[in-house]
Amino acid sequence: MIDLLIVGSGGAGLSAALRAKELGARVVVVGKHYPTEAQTSMAQGGINAAIDPEDSVAQHIADTLASAHGLADREVVELVCQEAPEAIEWLDRIGTPFDREGERLAQRRLGGAKAPRACYAQDYTGLKILHTLYDNALKMGVEFVDEHFLLNIILHEGRAVGATFLDIRTTQVRQILARSVLLATGGYAKIYGKYSTNGFGSYGEGLAAAMRAGAKLSDLEFIQFHPTALAQSSILISEAARGAGGKLINSQQERFCDELATRDLLARAIYEELEKGLEVFLDITHLGEEFIEKNLPQERKLAILYEGVDPVCKPVPIKPAAHYTMGGIDVDRDLQTSIEGLYAVGECSNAKLHGANRLGGNSLLEVVVLGKRAAQKALDGGMEPQESEYERTRMDRQFIHTLFGLPNKIDFMERREFLSKIMYRNCGVVREEAGLKGVLSVIRQHQRELAFMGIKDRSQLYNSELVQFLEYGNLLELSEAVLVGAIQRKESRGAHFRKDFPNTDDRNYLAHTLFWKEDGVLCADFLPIKDNQIK
Amino acid sequence: MKIKVRRFHPRFDPPSIDMEYEVPDGLVLLEALDLIKSQRDRSLTYRSMCRSGVCGSCAVRVNGKEVLACEYKVQHGDYVEPLSVVDVIRDLVTDKSKALTTLARAKAYPLDMAQVQMSEEDIKLIERQSDCILCTSCYSSCPVYEEKPAFLGPFALTRVYRYVADKREQAKKEHIDEVIEDGIWDCTLCGNCTEVCPQGIDPKNDILMLQSWAAKFGHFNPNMSSFGSFGLEF
Numbered sequence: 001m002i003d004l005l006i007v008g009s010g011g012a013g014l015s016a017a018l019r020a021k022e023l024g025a026r027v028v029v030v031g032k033h034y035p036t037e038a039q040t041s042m043a044q045g046g047i048n049a050a051i052d053p054e055d056s057v058a059q060h061i062a063d064t065l066a067s068a069h070g071l072a073d074r075e076v077v078e079l080v081c082q083e084a085p086e087a088i089e090w091l092d093r094i095g096t097p098f099d100r101e102g103e104r105l106a107q108r109r110l111g112g113a114k115a116p117r118a119c120y121a122q123d124y125t126g127l128k129i130l131h132t133l134y135d136n137a138l139k140m141g142v143e144f145v146d147e148h149f150l151l152n153i154i155l156h157e158g159r160a161v162g163a164t165f166l167d168i169r170t171t172q173v174r175q176i177l178a179r180s181v182l183l184a185t186g187g188y189a190k191i192y193g194k195y196s197t198n199g200f201g202s203y204g205e206g207l208a209a210a211m212r213a214g215a216k217l218s219d220l221e222f223i224q225f226h227p228t229a230l231a232q233s234s235i236l237i238s239e240a241a242r243g244a245g246g247k248l249i250n251s252q253q254e255r256f257c258d259e260l261a262t263r264d265l266l267a268r269a270i271y272e273e274l275e276k277g278l279e280v281f282l283d284i285t286h287l288g289e290e291f292i293e294k295n296l297p298q299e300r301k302l303a304i305l306y307e308g309v310d311p312v313c314k315p316v317p318i319k320p321a322a323h324y325t326m327g328g329i330d331v332d333r334d335l336q337t338s339i340e341g342l343y344a345v346g347e348c349s350n351a352k353l354h355g356a357n358r359l360g361g362n363s364l365l366e367v368v369v370l371g372k373r374a375a376q377k378a379l380d381g382g383m384e385p386q387e388s389e390y391e392r393t394r395m396d397r398q399f400i401h402t403l404f405g406l407p408n409k410i411d412f413m414e415r416r417e418f419l420s421k422i423m424y425r426n427c428g429v430v431r432e433e434a435g436l437k438g439v440l441s442v443i444r445q446h447q448r449e450l451a452f453m454g455i456k457d458r459s460q461l462y463n464s465e466l467v468q469f470l471e472y473g474n475l476l477e478l479s480e481a482v483l484v485g486a487i488q489r490k491e492s493r494g495a496h497f498r499k500d501f502p503n504t505d506d507r508n509y510l511a512h513t514l515f516w517k518e519d520g521v522l523c524a525d526f527l528p529i530k531d532n533q534i535k
Numbered sequence: 536m537k538i539k540v541r542r543f544h545p546r547f548d549p550p551s552i553d554m555e556y557e558v559p560d561g562l563v564l565l566e567a568l569d570l571i572k573s574q575r576d577r578s579l580t581y582r583s584m585c586r587s588g589v590c591g592s593c594a595v596r597v598n599g600k601e602v603l604a605c606e607y608k609v610q611h612g613d614y615v616e617p618l619s620v621v622d623v624i625r626d627l628v629t630d631k632s633k634a635l636t637t638l639a640r641a642k643a644y645p646l647d648m649a650q651v652q653m654s655e656e657d658i659k660l661i662e663r664q665s666d667c668i669l670c671t672s673c674y675s676s677c678p679v680y681e682e683k684p685a686f687l688g689p690f691a692l693t694r695v696y697r698y699v700a701d702k703r704e705q706a707k708k709e710h711i712d713e714v715i716e717d718g719i720w721d722c723t724l725c726g727n728c729t730e731v732c733p734q735g736i737d738p739k740n741d742i743l744m745l746q747s748w749a750a751k752f753g754h755f756n757p758n759m760s761s762f763g764s765f766g767l768e769f
Contacts, residue, residue, distance in 0.1 A: 033584060033590075034631055036590070036591065036668070036669055039585075092650075093648055095644075095645040095648055095698070095703065097661050097662065100657070101655065103654050124589070124665075131667070136645065138639045139645065199583075199584040199586060199587075233586070298588065298589070302587055302588070305563060413573045455577070459544065461545070462624050462625045
């Protein structure tokens with residue numbers, strides 16, 4: 001029997017897998033792509049740890065709490081920030097090639113940090129951490145199951161005993177049982193489609209599956225918009241560009257903000273300029289070709305390719321784009337969800353580290369520190385499941401079969417594109433009640449029409465349209481919850497900005513938004529935060 | 536402009552055909568494929584994830600040369616095919632799993648890392664090699680891998696060299712011992728892998744470096760010993 005089933009092979013899943021192996025467990029990592037084709041590979045800026053002599057763990061904690069605007073759990077923040085230097089040491093010990101300055105680890109200052117705190121490897125920090133974790137996973141004999149798409153969590157007497165997957169290559173449904181299940185499936189920022197910096201994949205199937213299984217989700221309305229994505233393609237220009245002195249200017253050549261402010265403030269400032277009908281540019285020309293080639297080679301290549309602009313010579317046109325989802329599957333300090341035997345870690349979870357707004361460099365830190373912790377806690381709470389084919393598996397097999405029979409009268413890809421546009425316009429950087437309610441009614445309409453959609457590709461062999469259709473279903477389920485959260489929270493806090501309620505209202509909304517499903521119907525409520533958790 | 540895509544489905548008759556599609560000017564190949572799939576032909580099958588050259592999922596061949604679809608600007612008349620040598624599953628989707636197994640076979644992972652002070656220069660030595668995204672382009676271009684499926688292949692050997700060259704790694708000899716059989720001496724140093732690597736990695740040079748490390752540990756190039764039987768002195 002598998003001790004720990006990990007869904008997702010990014011930084012969180014692999015950190016958990018390594019820890020589980022250290023503890024002698026049998027661990028299987030299931031992913032919808034190949035292992036290193038994960039969103040973690042796209043993280044550029046760095047991973048935070050207070051190791052600079054000018055910095056301190058206390059300052060790291062204070063910066064993280066300030067950015068969280070009351071929605072972080074102080075204990076979690078303290079735990080993660082305290083373990084950060086050890087996490088860097090561990091990553092270094094297992095081979096991560098962090099950049100050095102002279103003989104010490106190089107660190108750069110990212111927005112919202114009072115000191116240079118992010119360790120990095122050029123603009124490939126996530127990529128190099130991910131591949132180092134993968135190398136070590138191969139060394140430790142972690143088993144991988146590739147190109148399997150998560151469908152549902154299997155429950156038995158209220159406990160998670162495994163999950164069902166679609167084998168993408170064969171379109172067969174299979175179940176994998178384990179003593180504990182850990183979701184590390186990543187965030188859902190790609191519900192904003194081409195208005196997101198994320199890769200094709202961040203559609204939140206882990207969250208949707210957990211919600212269908214009855215788990216609670218929280219704070220889904222808190223979605224970070226990265227201020228500097230390329231204007232056409234939404235490809236990310238790392239915060240490192242601003243950290244190094246990049247300037248933001250509008251088409252009238254004016255600077256209009258402090259470039260090192262937190263991402264929420266900057267995204268809003270840029271969005272306002274765009275709303276005025278101006279263009280906004282990131283100007284790094286003064287940094288010089290040598291610096292840009294050394295520190296931002298990826299960004300340079302992509303700006304030339306996708307925007308036709310060489311940032312060495314000209315300012316690059318940018319816009320804010322959905323980048324990171326702070327909300328997720330609600331977990332306690334042991335990363336356990338509200339379902340026994342089901343754990344979640346990384347961007348798919350809400351461990352209350354980032355609160356209402358994440359600091360750059362804190363998410364790579366989260367996946368390593370909490371990934372390892374999640375594995376340990378999940379193994380502690382393991383229990384042998386009964387080996388048999390579960391009803392869930394039969395239902396999911398029938399469900400996939402049914403999808404092939406849908407009439408396909410309405411094109412889901414057109415719907416998906418339309419939805420991403422109105423989500424960005426109405427539930428993006430700036431929100432307002434009327435627009436939010438409008439989008440919600442569109443989503444409910446789309447949900448009713450799902451049975452009239454379907455797929456054109458009838459092949460059972462590597463049917464990527466089928467996978468996209470499943471992702472679209474999850475996207476609808478999650479977008480609905482995001483909107484309900486954004487409508488209910490009649491205040492502004494961190495990344496959630498309501499034009500009609502521009503102030504923070506601690507009296508009514510110093511609370512986590514909780515989401516869950518009852519008989520298939522979405523429910524939401526606030527859970528007030530006790531004072532001692534934030535002070 | 537028009538591009539041609541080689542389609543493949545093992546159950547179709549014939550399994551392989553070339554199809555031509557009209558696409559607008561100025562697109563990156565992945566954007567063109569997305570456009571074809573969403574608007575013209577839902578059955579067109581390919582992989583993609585990050586669209587920014589770091590996940591390694593979208594490698595294909597254009598006009599016979601390996602490229603990442605997300606980093607290649609479409610030209611009129613381009614002919615898009617799946618990677619070569621590796622097995623094709625459907626259309627542009629290939630089976631990467633065999634190439635990936637070379638990593639474990641070559642023990643392309645840290646064996647015995649010590650805590651050693653590293654300098655900027657020490658990191659420089661492994662910076663390029665650790666840029667690898669495992670896109671499999673190098674295997675597609677490798678004439679040795681084509682002839683001899685047991686060959687460890689470019690990205691596995693580059694990754695072994697990445698650890699050999701890592702100042703923290705203590706088990707350099709063990710690394711070398713792992714890449715003698717079906718490894719460094721099988722490479723013909725043709726340089727195709729270096730030519731096609733989207734990350735600018737030079738596996739050919741990394742293999743040469745491994746060969747010189749091997750000589751240091753007393754391994755001989757078996758191809759050279761046959762010259763020895765001619766009694767030639769070098």
